[in-house]
Amino acid sequence: METEEQLLKAIKTGDRQAMRRLYERYKGYAMSIGLRYIPDSDDVEDVVQDSFIKILTSVQHIDYQGEGSLTAWVRKTVVNKALDFVRKHERISFTGTIPDMPDEEPELERIPPNVLTRMIAQLPSGYRLVLNLYIFEHCSHQEIAQRLGIKENSSTSQLARAKQMLIKMMKDYIKRHEI
């Protein structure tokens, strides 16, 4: 299999086929990220398309630092594009009825990834962004606060509430499908 380095090198020479290969290789990965941020899958596809255009037109700036560099670049670009989309189309809010903390956490592994992904996307925008950035992007609360323009302690409390909401949704799903 073509390594990231080989692929990147080919793309930097302007090889259109190599660009296509990059798209084919990372399109599913990019979609899985976008779907956690944006509820509507058509919107996610638009964001993913924009992300690949951005990646392929700024490929000269990608600094290869070992295997995983290209994956990280794709991830970073999709996350940024998704955040931009949410900022543009949704008012960042931390609203919604916060359920009481459940006694125990459900077995999240019992829920199919595509369903779980969409559950996350259904969270109110503020909770969704905090949860995504903290859990999947490994951002600190300080970084999250800076990126979303909120206070650091807000990020901490929103994460706890996002988790509560998600657990409630997961429990409902398990109960509904009796799995």
Add this chain to the structure above:
Amino acid sequence: MKQDKWTERLEKHLADYREEPKRNLWEGIEASLNQEMKHQSRLVSLYRWMAAAVFIGLATGGAYLFWHQQPATDEQLHAVITDISKPVEELRHETSLVSQLMTSKKAALSVMTLKSEESVPTETSVSIEKKPVATETSVPVINEEDQLSQKIPENQKERPALELFEEKNPAQQHKRKLSMNLYASGGMSSWNGRNGVQMSSSMQQKFFSTRGEPVYLIDYEERQNHNQPISFGLTLSYPLTKRLSVSTGVVYTKLSSDFLTIVLDHQIKRHQVLHYIGVPLNLQFSVWQWRGLEAYLAAGGQVDWNVEAKADTDGVDQKMDKDRMQWSIGGSVGVQYHIVPHVGLYAEPGIRYYFNNGSSISNFYKDKPTNFSLQFGLRFDF
């Protein structure tokens, strides 16, 4: 800890999840890439054209200024060197004649005046002003042009003479006011000269070895020539109203000066170059626009920092302190041509007043606090 485990589990559960897009996104991506490539190639052409335009504009402006400065300086210096050195050579040959004059006590060496009208000597006339001691009560000063060029009377041609020079070159009409007066009074014991500088002992011995009396030079002088400052600017402009805008940026200015210290046959040439980086803050009022061309009035202030100061004396580099911060205010009339909608090449002739910054460095700003300025540059409009 419990939460950390939960988040880890969540991340891990979704780590390998992939979902294919329903639409074929590649067609849209490829179409955008094609469009981007066309746009980039257009941009590259535009940048090349811009670079060429900037280069031509700045090179033309810079060359104009340089060519209108350098020859004058060189000529002036050349004139000085020629004027001074040649008489001295001649004087050396005339030492014996001078001695005769002095020994005879009948005539006094009165005045030697060098008056340079042109830079390249093509002919030399010789004249002498000689008066009996008895009739001379004050220091005679002959430095008028007509006296310098007077014809030598037949009866004086045979007498000892100190050469006076008048140099002419019909091809060059630059008038220079360069004079050096050597005073020697009739009374052998009372050599004096107002604002005189005593002649160096070595020179004195050459001229008056038999007497040993002090000889004074008058018009010991230091000539300085400050070249017109050249400025290149990179300016950002922000519109306040449709016609009024505020602009700031970075302006580079080069000040070069030549100093010539003259002590008889010693000329000390000193060349000084000061490089300034300045930040202007101007208000611009657009008075006329036609297509990409714009005329405007600008007024504002500028602060310049002397980032580098270089000096050399007779080709030997010397240490030099940097000048202090320089403030100035001014107004100008500008012409700008927009090579693209938001980027313009401009030329701004104007008048500026430079405040005295209190430093001891002699430069154009101190010599001419109020002067005409000319600035070229690129301006980016927002």
